[in-house]
Amino acid sequence: MHNSNNKSVQQMITVQTIQDKLRQEPGVSASIQFYDMADRYFLTIGAYHQELSDSDAKRLLSELQTDKQSILTTKNNHPALLITNKKH
Numbered sequence: 001m002h003n004s005n006n007k008s009v010q011q012m013i014t015v016q017t018i019q020d021k022l023r024q025e026p027g028v029s030a031s032i033q034f035y036d037m038a039d040r041y042f043l044t045i046g047a048y049h050q051e052l053s054d055s056d057a058k059r060l061l062s063e064l065q066t067d068k069q070s071i072l073t074t075k076n077n078h079p080a081l082l083i084t085n086k087k088h
Contacts, residue, residue, distance in 0.1 A: 013043055013050060015063050021045045022085045029085050032060055034078035041078075 011017070018030055028046035034057075035042055041057035043050040052060070061079050064070045071082045 013052065013056060013060065015060065015067075018043070018045065018060070018064075018083060021048060022083065025085070027085060030083040031081065032057060032064075032083075033075045033080035036076050 022028065022030055022045060025046045030043065030045040032041060032043050032052065034040070038051075041052040041054065043052055043060070061072070061081055064081055064083060065072045067083070069084045069086065071084070073080050073082065
């Protein structure tokens, strides 16, 4: 049953989802960062954009912060992450 008052159901983003999307688009990088204007975190991979809940963003930041392809930083006074698409 469809409820027009609800946002469309979004697939839970996992580390594997991000890695799969990066493999599909060689040469692009991914980022997880907070946008003040939207008051929300977003995952960006090339032209792909996905709004993240605070809990999903924090989970992904935590899971990816030790990944060899990830660079943990700060943007807009919030933790942010850049994930490169290269092998180390």
